[in-house]
Amino acid sequence: MKPLIPEPLDLNFLHFLSRDGIFKINPCNNLKLKSMLKNKLLALLFVAIFLEFSAQKKEVSLSKFPDDKVMVVAHRGDWREAPENSVWAIKKAIEKGVDMAEIDLAMTKDSVLILMHDNTIDRTTTGKGKPLDFTLGEIKRFHLRDGLGVETQMKVPTLEEILDLSDGKILLNLDKGFDYIKQVYPLVKKRKMFDQILFKGHESYSEFNRKYGDIKSEIHYMPIIRLGKEDDLKTISDFIKNYKIYGFEFTIGSTEKDLIDFKKLKENKVKIWVNSLWPHHNAGNNDDKVLDNPDVYDWYINKGVNMIQTDRPKELIHYLKNKELYY
Numbered sequence: 643m644k645p646l647i648p649e650p651l652d653l654n655f656l657h658f659l660s661r662d663g664i665f666k667i668n669p670c671n672n673l674k675l676k677s678m679l680k681n682k683l684l685a686l687l688f689v690a691i692f693l694e695f696s697a698q699k700k701e702v703s704l705s706k707f708p709d710d711k712v713m714v715v716a717h718r719g720d721w722r723e724a725p726e727n728s729v730w731a732i733k734k735a736i737e738k739g740v741d742m743a744e745i746d747l748a749m750t751k752d753s754v755l756i757l758m759h760d761n762t763i764d765r766t767t768t769g770k771g772k773p774l775d776f777t778l779g780e781i782k783r784f785h786l787r788d789g790l791g792v793e794t795q796m797k798v799p800t801l802e803e804i805l806d807l808s809d810g811k812i813l814l815n816l817d818k819g820f821d822y823i824k825q826v827y828p829l830v831k832k833r834k835m836f837d838q839i840l841f842k843g844h845e846s847y848s849e850f851n852r853k854y855g856d857i858k859s860e861i862h863y864m865p866i867i868r869l870g871k872e873d874d875l876k877t878i879s880d881f882i883k884n885y886k887i888y889g890f891e892f893t894i895g896s897t898e899k900d901l902i903d904f905k906k907l908k909e910n911k912v913k914i915w916v917n918s919l920w921p922h923h924n925a926g927n928n929d930d931k932v933l934d935n936p937d938v939y940d941w942y943i944n945k946g947v948n949m950i951q952t953d954r955p956k957e958l959i960h961y962l963k964n965k966e967l968y969y
Contacts, residue, residue, distance in 0.1 A: 711969040715951040725786040727757035742813035748773040755801035847880035862888040870900035889913030904946035915949035
């Protein structure tokens with residue numbers, strides 16, 4: 643009787659590339675491989691390995707992100723693991739399996755785009771002043787501070803550094819990106835990353851069309867809507883009638899009194915973004931409550947939200963996996 647399990651295998655002929663979800667075969671061992679593949683169990687093993695590695699690679703694309711899954715957006719990167727808006731905040735978000743990182747842009751004295759949230763560098767670096775007070779070289783002399791204000795060895799990154807790091811690995815939302823669209827656009831176009839970059843803004847459709855009509859067909863754009871404001875409700879209908887937007891970001895308020903029917907709105911093939919950061923964004927269903935009650939995220943799913951910007955990506959991903967809503 644033939645043994646069910648083949649003799650120990652010499653796996654030197656297999657070179658697995660797990661990130662790309664493929665394996666390559668060394669031609670010099672083809673004869674040996676043909677012999678081994680006669681065993682049905684071994685053939686099934688190869689199929690299982692191939693499927694496993696293929697499943698690990700998901701396409702990083704805004705246009706191909708499934709509507710029936712929830713996109714996890716890490717606020718300023720994964721700032722609990724590394725300084726906000728840093729290279730390592732993006733790397734940690736990628737490691738966790740975050741779909742998109744939200745980053746903030748500012749300009750240096752010598753017109754280089756860097757990552758910086760505040761109007762000054764005081765809180766997040768060892769320096770003092772506004773980004774425009776310094777050249778890139780001068781800003782690079784300072785160190786970033788972590789969430790507790792402690793100095794680290796890390797430096798302020800440029801947008802170009804983050805684009806190169808993120809390409810093919812994670813989507814990006816460029817907060818204040820439209821403030822610097824003339825500088826951002828060529829950087830994104832050069833890297834052919836338009837399907838990985840989401841722009842947002844407060845403009846009405848007429849303002850948006852007047853300012854960006856020449857590039858609007860190339861980019862993904864999301865208007866920011868403050869519920870309870872009549873002008874913003876008009877903005878929703880104007881964009882839907884005139885432009886293929888990616889979706890809407892909503893600020894709901896501390897209660898649901900101004901809430902609209904997101905599920906009805908999604909019939910227009912748009913995504914719904916709500917922040918889970920602070921209570922005034924989400925009628926009190928904010929991230930910190932998740933530590934005591936993970937089912938707080940049920941509120942977002944029940945309302946039809948399919949993009950959540952969070953300060954707790956680990957907890958959100960764990961919740962979505964349990965609900966089979968993680969991509």
